[in-house]
Amino acid sequence: MKKQLLTIAALATIALNVRAQNNVSALEVIKKDTVMQKDTVVKKEPFAFGDFTWLNGNDRRHKALLDTKYFTGRFLLDFNYTASNNNPIDHTVVGSTALARDHEFEISTIAFGGDFHYDNIRASVLTQFGTRATVVPRNDFSVTRGQFDLATAYRYLSEANAGYHFDVLNGINVDAGIFMSYIGLFSYYNAENWAYQPSFTSDNTPWFFNGLRIQIFVSDKLKIEPWLINGWQSYGMFNSQPGIGGQILWRPVEWAQVLTNTYYGADTQDKPGRKRFHSDNSIEVRYYKNKNSFINSMAFSVTGDIGFEKGDGVNGFHADPVKGPAQYFASGMIYNRMVMAKGHLGWTIGGGVINNPGRYLVLYPTGDANPIPAINTGATGSHPFSANPGDQFHGYDYSTSIDWMPNDYLTFRLEVVHRHASVPYFAGHGGVTSPDGYNTTPVPSNFTPDLVPSETRFIGALLVRF
Template identity: 50%
Template sequence: MRSVTSWLPQLPFLPALAVLLLAPRAEAQAQSDEPSAPLAFADFSWLPGNAGANEKPLRFGPFTGEFRLDTAYHYSFNRPRDDTLSGSSEVFRHGEVQVTQLGIGGDFLYKNVMGRLMTQFGMYSQTTPRNDASPTRGQWSLDDAYRYVSEAYGGYHFDALRGINLQAGIFMSYIGLWSYYNADNWTYQPSYVSSNTPWFFNGVRAQIFVSDTLKVEPWLVNGWQSYGRFNDGYGVGGQILWRPTGWLSVVGNQYYGSDTLGNPGRKRVHTDDSVMVKYHDAPGGFVSKAAASLTLDAGCEFGGGVDCGSQYFLGFMAYHRAWFLQDRLALTVGGGAITNPGRYLVLLPPINGTTAASGTPYFTANPGDRYRAWDFQVAVDVIPQPFITFRVEFNHRAASVPYFSGRGGVTPPGGNQGAPGSVVDGWRPDLVKTESRLTGALMVKL
């Protein structure tokens, strides 16, 4: 076993963390005299998936620019030979500094016409499309067409109720509570409930702001985090978001679709529901804020050879976060667990180049295949300004079957061989049931 001191020098972010505590924090921009937008009557930056400054330094007339840079170093105690990590939608390489995402874009709003664009260069541009099997149905390489875009939509704002937005394109779904963008979240690695549910949809949505505290958002989408359709049907669903006060937020997401490639008779239902509570708020105190979140998920697939008794998903995740010294420091602890017979939401390990479309005999996803997993995270954030976060995080993850990259890795000698995910004679991937990991991340959000 390696000693603790053997891996500490490999974390280049650690030496600077203490120094940053002494950096002065800029004063917040003066509040506008304009009335608040719906669901923005209070400071909700404490919410998971909603972190960031109220100040917008890249605002120019009808355009509000946005710049994101997420750079991370991950150290797995399994030390896979090929530096390839398995089972995460955010963490992909061991022992290397990698850019998870470089995003440049922003929001346009002029005479009620709106649009948003956000790019995704870096690891996300390769890893997110491989989890979508829909581009294999038909032509035109949808994964290549969209891989460098995380959000791209336009729409129109109707001055009815407290506002109605009708939008079409690729938009964030936030099923699972955590944001697709790690800088917005309380931890870098989300628990399985978030990591295994959609980050984005390609379709049409209406955001109906019924009041300052309530939003109703129906969706008509191509499918479950997909660029195209898996079969001849569409996915439908919606979100209800309720924030009655500045310390409470409740959100529910519901979905129905047909998302098994080539099996139109198989249907999927899913519910994802979260409650978030800020129970302490003392800006001048040592502990400036404290909050907790709980997310519960349930769903199943039926028809096309399966039923809800054998092909289902149950999961939860719970987190607690405390902020210190006027929100310059933060500590988050939490985790969760899932069970998913049939493994229809389990991310496939990238064995020999496996994708969601190829599958792999080394880790099957057949009806009835058992899968249970649990995890916990501890994250420490240093936030000298609300535009930047330095994060150090420990993760421990476990599964009921071999799933995570072990010492031998998941890449055949000499690199991937044959078709993605295919069997390689005389070789097997080294999958293990547990993984412990350290992360150091620097995340900029302007």
Template identity: 40%
Template sequence: MSFPSLALCGALLAAAMPVFAQSTDSSTAQKTASDTATAKIPFAGYDLTWMNGQNRQRDFPLTLKDQSGETVLTGVALLDGNFNYNFARPIDHTQTISAVTGRSQEFSLALASVGLETNYKNIIGRLWLQTGSLLHLVQETDGSVARGRNTGTGDLKFIREAAAGYHFNKAYGLNVELGIFMSYIGLESYVMQENWSYQRSLVCDFTPFYFQGARVQFYPARTFKTELWVMNGWQTYNSFNRQPGLGSSNYFRPNENLQLVANFYLGKDTRPAADSLAAGAAAYPRRLRFHHDNSIVARYYHKPRNQRRGITQAAFSLNNHYGFEEGAGAARRQNFMLGSSVAHRLWFAQDKLAFTVRAGFVKNPSRYLSFSPSVVGFADGGTQLTAKELTTTFDVMPSDFVTFRLEYLHRLANVPYFAGRGGTTSPSGYADQPLPAAWQPDLRRTEDRAILSVNFRL
């Protein structure tokens, strides 16, 4: 599934959290020389544009400043498109098991987004609008919008992020915000330009991309950030039950070459059982969801800018996940999710070329977090799921504003899980065909794909 800048914290742009979901769409206001000389700025002087899940922009040309030179408002625009080729060539052109690519053998505009951000005079304000094919892929999993009226992804799906808050000059910064945020769970971002690979890892794709609620960010030291979150639920605009979800995120960056992260989530994200609805709120199931992920991102080789020949940078990232659901008939021994993703990246030619290799796995026996391989005609049958993946990615980056990307992805599951030649919609591949009684989606244990993508960001 990735963040907003904080007032008086120019360098915090690079400190933004990554998201299964998370985005660093910050164009943080730079303070005047006199202000910066006395301000306590977390992660001051760090260049974090190399990190997995972080925006690699160094310049933000759409910036409005006041007469003193302080940034008042920053605009950002991005476009991301892809051509996804699935070697199984499903007849319905439906790409499954992905929150990034929804179609195969077709060109797709995955994401188009424009936004405005401000950190002027300690005020925190953000509004990002969005459209594109991945909106449906991400938001269709939000079952909370079926509870009552005045809900629905249709009301909010075009708002990627919107928040208001205030920055308090305590320690190295204290920020209080309320709104819709990109998720803090996971390493890889909602915005593909910020990730080392285009298709997100399985462990990140199965976790949230957005939250609606409130958060408090506190920077007790120059190298550390901790956050407390209260939200409606696990990637939901509304809530399933009376209890809100709670979260915690912790970042430690002793220098610009190392990042350590630990994130936590606790909430009740199931709707009442149908046979207990008449009993009222007391009959709500006590099914508890817990999720934890931690990551290490380290750069172990870096050439100075005046020596940019051959390999210029080398880094790796490791992202681990563990979570479970228990209660109301759910046993932790089956209702758990375990997974990991490790990536290694090399930069060449003055950082204009890069090559990434990533491997990962996920184990989710009850499939409570996994994507369903077909909307119709699919019977789970209680089969457990373990999947593995290997990805290679080659990037061409002529500037900080454009990325051309070619990627090859291989996935393997212990059960038929990925779309085959027959597709997952109907015998003809069209959704309006009545389904024969014996029809089942064509699912395979392996998947091979090639993805060509181009993104622009200013």
């Protein structure tokens, strides 16, 4: 026993000598471990502190099904049937980016792709097929400048970008390519929205940008995102000046979001001196939550947009005898959402107003009422919808929607929406194409597109997102 004690004492003495030779004491080891713990700062994932699937314009899935270490897949299907009380004979929907065909089954969107992630490298690719591959590019008139048919080159891509993630603050992403715009709050993908037909504020503002963006996550609750882009929902550039802008997104608590977007650019053909400014601002609040009652949550969103064009013949908010008529955009919308039956039922009611003198953001009617030269033929409609400086346009809309959501990935939606304009704008029974509604029928000189000031539309939709 004595020998064993002596052996243990000897080993302890040797260990202390080794520590002494390396100038490392037990206390220093403890201090070093403490410093390492202090230096190891666990950065919080941006906006991961709460469940934000309740937001209008946000992904409502709690988990991505198609997820792997290096790739998270995405698949979307947007199928609808819509019917107007005007019953246009050419089955054409006027004044909407969400819809194209009337009294028909329609695949608005089918998209597949996903997000790549390896170390700090990131990329997103999402295709775009269906009527939106035609409806949305036709509203971008920058493609008529020059050659190589940008509308065809890009139309089958809704998102295509790549970049790098820097481990600074709570993360900084630098991306280049085509990416979604959330000016107007509503998402481009209807599976993320409270309503199917967006109000004027969303439908007349950009769905995409082409250029560069930097996402700066100052904290896990605040994002600042500057943009350098070709222009206002444009594949190309109208003049020599790129558009600039940005977004500030703040989610201080799980039940509230504050969002603001700003844009400045020159987006009128052959008018480089005409500058456009736009400010988009939204607040969303979930004011009730109870998982144990039939009504699970209630929330509202309020959006207000203000903007103008000034120079080269127009003068912003005030008409001037020399500088030109007023040309501005003022709009707002408000929606209320109720979710019930353990998240399986949803009811939304809302609407908005618009005032756009000069009509520079109003979606132009198609067919014989189209004022813009067609990309392939260069022809305009023989009775074009006017969009001259000073031309007035006032409108309002309201809608109600009922959703059945068996799970996070599928939505059945029924919606009724009424829209009204101060001028004849929506397709009437005679349509906007030809006397019999077919674009192969010659348009006689006495044909006039049948535009009416209002419509009531019934929409049924199947929305899938994996």
